[in-house]
Amino acid sequence: MDRFTALRVFRQVAEQGSFAEAGRKLGLSPPAISKNIAELEAHLGVRLINRTTRRMALTEEGKTYLEHVSRGLDALIEGETALSSARSSPVGTLRVSAPMTVALIRLSEAIPEFLSRHPDLRLELHLDDRRVDIIREGFDLAIRGYSNLEDSSLIARKLGVMSHVLCATPSYFATHGKPQTPSDLAKLDHIRFPHGPNADIWEFRKDGQIERIAVATRYSVSSSLAVRDALRAGFGVSLIPHQYVEKDLQEGRLETALDTWRTAEVTHYAVYPSRQHLAPKIRAFLDFLVRQFAYGRIADR
Amino acid sequence: MDRFTALRVFRQVAEQGSFAEAGRKLGLSPPAISKNIAELEAHLGVRLINRTTRRMALTEEGKTYLEHVSRGLDALIEGETALSSARSSPVGTLRVSAPMTVALIRLSEAIPEFLSRHPDLRLELHLDDRRVDIIREGFDLAIRGYSNLEDSSLIARKLGVMSHVLCATPSYFATHGKPQTPSDLAKLDHIRFPHGPNADIWEFRKDGQIERIAVATRYSVSSSLAVRDALRAGFGVSLIPHQYVEKDLQEGRLETALDTWRTAEVTHYAVYPSRQHLAPKIRAFLDFLVRQFAYGRIADR
DNA sequence: TTTATTATTCTCTGACAGTAAATGATTTCT
DNA sequence: AGAAATCATTTACTGTCAGAGAATAATAAA
Structure with a gap:
């Protein structure tokens, strides 16, 4: 049984006071509503809704359960909305590891402007010539001067x-x-x-x-x-x-x-954990890096 | 996608710090864990866990999401445990409608003993010769002196x-x-x-x-x-x-x-909304009614 | 090095969630 | 009053999908 939809159905039914109406709001057929409620009741072993074809009312147990379910669903939905900003724009804290000298030469001057362009972004720039384990130490991205890192499952973007x-x-x-x-x-x-x-x-x-x-x-x-x-x-x-x-x-x-x-x-590489669902904050910093190194190459002339 | 299990998997993985271990605790195969996390990330459009084959860590977004998910799941589980007592023993409030005279003759003397036998039960006994709509008015059970109520979807138990x-x-x-x-x-x-x-x-x-x-x-x-x-x-x-x-x-x-x-x-009937998942509190009152009316029949001699 | 553990991909299969049609019940409209 | 409409539910049926198993790649430990 798909508990999540069953719970959503239950809440919607309780709010609407009608199976059919809940079905319309959720885009489900009346049988689907019926089944979800019936299966939820079977799972709990408790009757949640007293109903005839024409009238319905929550049982006492239904009412108490509804409160918990509402709190639970709200928390989950809230969690999704909390992520929606992180999915669409660069926000949060960006933890970056970079070799000292590269950072000083290529980045440090431009970083203030980068940060002012993304007001909801915080940057933790760890300058360290060590080769860090970016997963273990929780870095979003690291700059490395090693070329032989293609083997790892990490993603390496060539910078210059x-x-x-x-x-x-x-x-x-x-x-x-x-x-x-x-x-x-x-x-x-x-x-x-x-x-x-x-x-x-x-x-x-x-x-x-x-x-x-x-x-x-x-x-x-x-x-x-x-x-x-x-x-x-x-x-x-x-x-x-x-x-x-x-x-x-x-x-x-x-x-x-x-x-x-x-x-x-x-050859310098930007290394980050995964290309899938790349966070905008990482995306933004990557773009920033690429721009900086491209600019630097011209200055090399 | 079954969001509920996906969320449970996510929380378990976060707690265990390992896909395989989470799989063992949940009784799922490693591929199932992988898939659940991957689909959850796809749904959210956000990477929740940075992982190589050997190491894993929540992303910043994963951490914030985990908090919401934990709160949500806890609320839902709490809801189930709140019902478990109602499923196993007579607790809560029992709303009963009965005709005045029947209640006075058959019940009112014995009710104190009934209640003292079920200390967690509260009884609202509405004495009313009206034929009540038990669904609309939220009664758990009604006693009726009408014999022609077999048509309804309600359950009628003959008392005497x-x-x-x-x-x-x-x-x-x-x-x-x-x-x-x-x-x-x-x-x-x-x-x-x-x-x-x-x-x-x-x-x-x-x-x-x-x-x-x-x-x-x-x-x-x-x-x-x-x-x-x-x-x-x-x-x-x-x-x-x-x-x-x-x-x-x-x-x-x-x-x-x-x-x-x-x-x-x-002929008196006890009428209640459904036989499925009959609440123990209703069950107990039904038994009480049957006993009372059986005793009354002997007294009729 | 070998060995062991882990995450992931691929393929496959059984279960199941949902729909459509039909039924039974009740309210409301005419 | 009857007729029409709305509603919940049951019964088939179907497409999808969640999970298992086997195979693969990557990493850590011995």
Whole structure:
């Protein structure tokens, strides 16, 4: 028996005082009403409605049951309406995990405007270079710089690719010699960034040819911004996203090398649990991300 | 979709934190759990549970929905338990309609004991010689002295037969002459009781022979007890249930006539709306009635 | 690695909710 | 008064759907 409709029928009948009228309101045939009431009574073992063909009245038990049923149905319906706003517009709290540096470079400036565009949205942005378990920790979305996450049942939306450049200060190159081939790097000091796929091996590609350099380093630091600081201080060379050192290159603080070689790339993904019934708040943030990274790509020029 | 089970599944999954475990508790297979959740989400257009094969967590919307669902289901379950007592023992208020005189003769003495036997029962006994519409006026049961009520959809339980006697005061018979045949009644004063099938025609039967007397009367009164009072005052003759004048006959205040003729009978019925899911409180009162009328029949001897 | 558990998809089947037509009962209209 | 209309219910009947079973994919633990 479909209890839910039986209960709705019961309430409607009680309100209308008529089987036929209840049937009309609910879009059901009179036999359906009869059957629902009869089955509900059979299930409860209690007569709810005294009725002849012409008159009907709730029994005492029917009246008490009706009160509970009404409260129950109202709560359930209220629950649906509570969700209807979440289904149609971005509301609620959005929990997002993102790597520190990406967030600082790509997002943090634009977030205030994003939030002011969605006044009913609250954002919890957790900046963390860890690879978080978004289900366990309850994140709606995470940004990741890993490319090999297609296996999971999660959905990964590609946001953009960050090309890396090899660079150091002009003076460092002046004293240690500017490398002409990847193998020249062996003589230099490497600053290591432990996250990402290129932590311990730097790859350089040109014309189908691949050179791999083992990273030997005295300084490993898990933030690209700290890597940049070390570069600026003239400590050595490193691979770093072009974006992060754009200004330094323009203003001559840093200098690139091996420009003709293609090297490491980091592809950023937005990862979220499911494509089905994607909440508008997630949808909105996804769109925001895509826009931000697209804009960033132009700035990469 | 069966919303009721879907909601129960949803709550169980949320409580257990596992689809499989919820399935075990509810006696459903894993696919059934999956499907229920998926269909519920489809109906709402909202993702309620983020899940991989190994981990699951309610979404923000899922959490708010769960609260409503829990409240709703609790109310419904509470409603069922509220009825369970009414299904198993006589509790609540019992509304009964009965003719004044029958109630006084057969019931009122015994009712206190009946009520003390069922401490959770309240009785509203409406004494009214009217023929009430038990559905419209919300009675659980009515006692009627009419025999021709088999047509209705109501249930009629035969309680007992009251035989009538023709009587008057000895002095009345002395002055007006004691009737030897029904036709002798024409000369006497008739006290009329308007309810019942024998209001205007008195029938007398003997040996397959039927005599009918048209009642011509100056005094019609709708209570048998008032008829008795008029008889005692020597106003005339009347047909009255033997039971009502038992003492008067024993003590010589009244006297019967035409004893060899069979005359009017009133059959009393207990009438109630339905045999299906008969409430214990009604059941108990019915049993009480049957017992009372059976006892009364013995007293008729 | 293997093994075990979990969620999901697919296919299939029995049950069942609903409809239409017919019946019985009662009220209201003419 | 009778006739017509409305109402609840019963009886077939049908299309749908909820659930089980087997198979698959994903993940965690041993």
